[in-house]
Amino acid sequence: MVASHFIGETDLLKSDESDNRATRTRYKRGALESALAQVETWDFALTKRKLSEPDYCGWSTERVNVAERDYKRFLALTKAVGQFPIVPSKDLDRFWHEHILDTRRYERDCFALFGAFMHHNPFYGMNGLEEEIEWKSAAFESNLIWQDAFGVDLYQSVDADSSQTVRHCRSHCIPSAATIAACNRPHCRGHCIP
Numbered sequence: 452m453v454a455s456h457f458i459g460e461t462d463l464l465k466s467d468e469s470d471n472r473a474t475r476t477r478y479k480r481g482a483l484e485s486a487l488a489q490v491e492t493w494d495f496a497l498t499k500r501k502l503s504e505p506d507y508c509g510w511s512t513e514r515v516n517v518a519e520r521d522y523k524r525f526l527a528l529t530k531a532v533g534q535f536p537i538v539p540s541k542d543l544d545r546f547w548h549e550h551i552l553d554t555r556r557y558e559r560d561c562f563a564l565f566g567a568f569m570h571h572n573p574f575y576g577m578n579g580l581e582e583e584i585e586w587k588s589a590a591f592e593s594n595l596i597w598q599d600a601f602g603v604d605l606y607q608s609v610d611a612d613s614s615q616t617v618r619h620c621r622s623h624c625i626p627s628a629a630t631i632a633a634c635n636r637p638h639c640r641g642h643c644i645p
Contacts, residue, residue: 478531483600486527489564495519498549514542521605522546528600530564536575537597538590540606547571 499515502508510518521543529537539547551557551571561568576586590606597605 483527483531486530486564490523490526501549518542518546524601526564532596536589538593
């Protein structure tokens with residue numbers, strides 16, 4: 452299955468030249484609710500326990516609970532939007548990695564929800580400036596979709612180290628490959644997400 456957040460689809464993010472804002476990828480509310488109902492039955496107690504172990508990650512109870520909730524939302528929203536690459540937050544991605552490490556369960560869960568295996572490419576956005584811009588655009592669009600679906604910012608974090616989380620440009624600019632490196636607005640200093 453190619454529903455992973457790391458599959459780049461450059462034609463999925465379109466900009467309206469008149470107001471320079473990204474358009475939202477559509478999803479069916481009924482499909483989201485159905486997928487949420489399915490994943491809500493899944494038990495991640497061992498994953499949460501592992502992430503809470505002091506010698507492993509040492510996450511607080513609040514942090515693992517938020518990560519579990521967001522991971523279930525991520526799976527359901529990925530199902531509802533189809534091929535659009537939802538870019539997860541840092542903690543959500545870590546929770547996803549833990550699910551993947553339970554290989555038999557991950558395979559079974561993917562086939563139950565998606566009808567196919569959902570692959571993960573943790574290196575998307577690292578192969579040059581053009582791919583980085585594509586990844587950042589997908590992250591911006593993912594946040595819009597997440598906000599529409601759940602009413603909160605995808606990239607808010609319980610983690611004190613949210614500096615690694617994707618940041619957004621307050622000007623809502625959609626820079627091209629040529630301009631992103633030169634973006635020096637005081638509020639983003641080149642770290643904007645189109």
